Every structure is written in structure tokens, then in C-alpha cells.
Amino acid sequence: MVIPLVVGIDGSESSLEAVDWAVDEAARHTVPLHLVHAAEPGREASDLIAVASARAGTGTAAVRLSSEVLYGDAALALIGKGRNAFALVLGSRGLGGLTGLLLGSVGLAVAARADCPVVVVRGSAEHRGVRFGSVVVGVEDGEGSDTAVEFAFREAHVRRCELVAVHARSTPASAPSEPPPGSWYPREARRRPPAQVLDDALRGPAEQYRNTTVRRRVVEVPARQALLEAASGADLLVVGAGKRHGHFGLQLGLINHAVLHHAPCPIVVVPRK
Template sequence: MRQGRPLRIVYASLWERYEGAVPPWSTDRPWGQVLADTIVGQAADRARRRAPGLPLTTRVAAEDAAGALLQEGRQAWGVVVGARGRTELGDLLLGSVGLVVAARAWCPVVVVRGDRQALEARHGRILLGVGDQDVDAPSVAFAFREAAVRDAELDAVRTWRRPLHDPLLRGEAGVYLAEEASETLDKALAARVREHPEVRVRRSSVEGAAHRVLTERSAAADLLVLGARRRDGLVGLQLGRAAHRALHHALCPVAVVPQPPLTTTAAVTEGDE
């Protein structure tokens, strides 16, 4: 809504599988369809109250939910899904539909989760995880756009790990890896810093596992942005440990942005995990 893009609200469910199809001459509607129409109608009303002039369309489909969202995503700027659980533990975890969509969509996917401060964008910070191959990547551009429209600070993080196999080299290697992480950040951000001089950027090279560092930092962010890649010959995106953990446990909404594909033989470094 901040960017003024048209909104399409989609609800899909295989209610006909459980209730049976209604004959075309019948005036009755399946209970599942009635429920779906009600849910979509209420969501559309809330959206219109929030943004009265926003172009809005709706769709109710008797289809698999993940399949319907993936198909819609082929013509969309992005897909937004919620994170829902059925228990206190389940509230932390992403449902199967959200995980499938995040892993297979051709467009950015935003999973809405987190505390009230994050959902109401009170922190004023966009958190970006930077990987090895993220020089001017789509995830970087996405994060800068979000920071610009929200007037938020961009917290760009690159993690690194000390080698464990040779204790004698740990100190020297640590200095080298920290410097290398800083250089990776500078290269990844350079083009977008020039394009968005109004965005305040905070660079952080942090020792530790990416999935732990980013999940912890998400407590002070309004959005966590991560990239995911397709490998040649594989279906869907390659969700690394950082993206997978964030989708289940982040304390703010998470955006997974498709990156340019790599070959199946490309190495995955610890920074990606």
C-alpha cells in the first residue's frame, strides 16, 4: 500500500474435494465457498478503509492454496502471506502453504509475522542479510526500496565464521574474514547507495552463524530481507538455513527475494547458511 501498487486478494481452498461439487443448476453454494467469499469480502473492506484509493481486485478459487498463489505470483510484483499456528509453539512456525510459496515463487514473498511494533513499523529499520553473491542483487534493491518508502534505516549484515580445524590460524583468519565481510558488504551495496542517497545505511560484519545473527536482530526490525536462488536443474528456490529459520522464527515480517540462478555445482558457503 505504501508504494501504491494494485492489490489482489486471493483465497483458495479445495472445499469441493470435501463437500463435493454443486450441480450447475443448483442455487445452493458450498459452505466452503460461502466462507471463502466472506473472508475475502471482509479483507477487501479492511483494505479499502486503510487505502481508499488503492486499485483492488479479489479472487476466490476452489484450488490448492499454494498452487493458486504461485500462479498469481507469476504476474505479481510480490506475494504476501501470513504466518499462522494452532498452538503457542505453532505461532512461531510458518505453515506449509507459506513455506511452499516462499520456496517456489518467481516474485518476492513477504511472510507477515512478528510483534506489534514490527507489524506497525515502529522500529524504523529494515534488516538485510547479505550473501556471497549478492553484489547489487534483487534482494539489495528490494531492501533499499523498502527503506526509502518507509523512511527507515537500512541495517545491512554480513556474517563470517572463524575456522575451527586449525586453532593456530584462528586469530589471523578472523581478522582476514572480518575484512573480507566488510568488503563484501561495500560491493553489494555500492550501486544502491548511489541510487538512494536518502537512505541511512548501517553496515555490520558480525561473527556468527547467519541464521542466529539475523533472527536475533529481527527483534529490532520492521522487515527482514533475504535472497534465495534457483540452482540449474532444480525446481524452486534454494532456501538456506538463514532463510528457513527466519521464516519460522523471525520476530518481524520476512521478505524472500529470488536472486539470479547459480549452477548446481556452485558452492554454498557458511555465510549463506
């Protein structure tokens, strides 16, 4: 059985834009599309589902479509569906969410606790399409980005576009070029060279997706700034998140919070394996 791409809908224009994006995404990966609405007990939701289903049917891509109404807390309902989903797709703002650029509470809760990749469909129409021909992925020092890099390569492959791998590093001006041995020395000075970080992260997926063009970008600015700037010319931004030690959910951290709230294009949070 092929697992579906799941879209959370609430009747807002933002969630309908998420449906539009998800139709094309499901077609790219040849997976079914499943619309989910979490309603309060006793509240009628058939009209809302009908509108979203009709919206999905007007897309240029043909996908296998199903829908479901669940009763109870919206975030918990979507997290539950994410246990057997290709990915969860959400709008950037709900009916009762904050105005402006900020992601609503349901979207943030789902992004922080889902077991599958979570897509928040943000940005203008040109960013939600394929105008820029670019997928951006944030690459950390260490193993935290492995799953995100694999996901980003696959997205660039099915979209037939360029992959931009961004590694941000702020180097203290006073840091010596060769740190003395010993675990006491500051971690900042013991990190691997940026080129090696990118080589190690990209090597495996690059072998699998040989036809994907990869552009490497090393910048010495805060990671939040680097990712938001790179995303300004991208169709998709991909970031990773590790599990919280001893707790349920993911370590989103300040960087992921910033891009979830302010990214100019759709963003995917990919849980580390």
C-alpha cells in the same frame, strides 16, 4: 499495466493481519492490492472474501482493491499468481497450520517456489508497523544477495527509514591471515574481507538511493543468529534465495528456513535474478 501486490487469505486472523500490512505496503509503492483465496471445489468462499475486502477498506491508506477465488491447491494457486505480481504476501499461520511460531506448509511451499518476492507477515503489532524505522538485509559473500539488497534499499527508501546491512561470518580461530595460493585451500580462508563484501553488495543501490542511511554490521556469529537478533529491532527483514540447479524452486537453505519460522518481524524472501 501495473502489477499488483497479491495477498493470500484463508480466513485466519494471521491472514487478515497480512491484509492490514499489505494495504500499507501497496500504498507505499502505489500498486493495486489483489486478494486471493484458494478454495476446495464446491466450497463457498464469498463471505471470506467479503470479510477480507472489508478489512482492507478500513485501513488508513487508500488503495485500488480487487479479489479472486481460485479452486485447487492453495500453494500452487498462489505460486501461479506470483508470476505476475509485485510480491506475494502471506500470514505466518493458516487455519490448519501449526501452533506457535512455525510457518505453515502453504507459506513455506510458496516461499520456496514463487518467482516474485514472498512476504511472510510475522511478529507483534509493533513489528508489523513502522515503529522501529529500520529495514534489515542479510548480505552473503558472492552475488547471492544482489536482488535482496536492491529490494531492501527500495523498501528503506519508500519507508524513509534506515537500512541495516548484516554480514555474518564465523572465522576459525586457527585460520591464517594470509592463505597460501591454490584452489585446494579451504574456502573459509579464501573469502573476501567483510568490509569488501558489504562494499561490493551496497555500492550500486547506494548510488541510486543516495538519501537512504545505511548502517553496516559485521558479526562473527552464525548467520541465523545474526539475522534474528538484528530483526528484533526492525520493521522488515529481507533475505535472498538462489535458484536450485536442475530443479524447480529456490535454495532456501537452513538460514532462510530459520528466519521464516522464527523472525520477530515481517520477512521477505527475494529470488535472485
